[in-house]
Amino acid sequence: MHRKMTLLGLCAALATAVAGTAVAADGQALYTSKGCAACHGEAGGAPIMPIYPKLKGQNEQYLLNQMKDIKSGARANGMTAAMKPTVANVSDEEMAAIAGYLAGAQ
Numbered sequence: 001m002h003r004k005m006t007l008l009g010l011c012a013a014l015a016t017a018v019a020g021t022a023v024a025a026d027g028q029a030l031y032t033s034k035g036c037a038a039c040h041g042e043a044g045g046a047p048i049m050p051i052y053p054k055l056k057g058q059n060e061q062y063l064l065n066q067m068k069d070i071k072s073g074a075r076a077n078g079m080t081a082a083m084k085p086t087v088a089n090v091s092d093e094e095m096a097a098i099a100g101y102l103a104g105a106q
């Protein structure tokens with residue numbers, strides 16, 4: 001009985017640890033694999049050009065809205081054309097994960 005309880009406790013602890021990091025890891029992996037870092041830099045905090053925006057720590061909902069608007073063309077001013085081909089292959093779910101990651105990036 002005691003052994004069984006310990007295993008259950010361990011499983012619960014592992015499940016919590018995995019669930020807690022899943023979203024952040026996913027968004028971080030997508031940020032890299034989708035090529036965002038090429039322009040916005042490490043964790044969105046080091047853009048390659050002074051006129052490119054910093055994303056790190058920005059509000060999550062705002063980040064998501066801008067990605068969607070740049071993808072759809074609703075936002076088409078400034079330098080958005082540079083980014084449009086990249087967001088063309090990013091789904092709404094992937095954008096949400098990336099936004100969550102960037103908003104929480106330290």
Ligand code: HEC
Pocket residue numbers: 031034035036037038039040051052053054055062063064066067077078079080082083086087090098
């Ligand atoms: C080729 C360069 C380039 C790539 C790659 C790129 N972006 Fe951008 N991004 C830009 C530029 C330039 C802007 C600013 C557009 C403007 O001038 O309005 C921008 C704007 C944004 C904004 C709006 C920021 C704000 O403050 O309004 C977000 C959010 C964003 N990018 C996220 C991403 C994500 C996520 C990816 C990867 C899927 C990505 N970008 C890939 C160049 C890029």
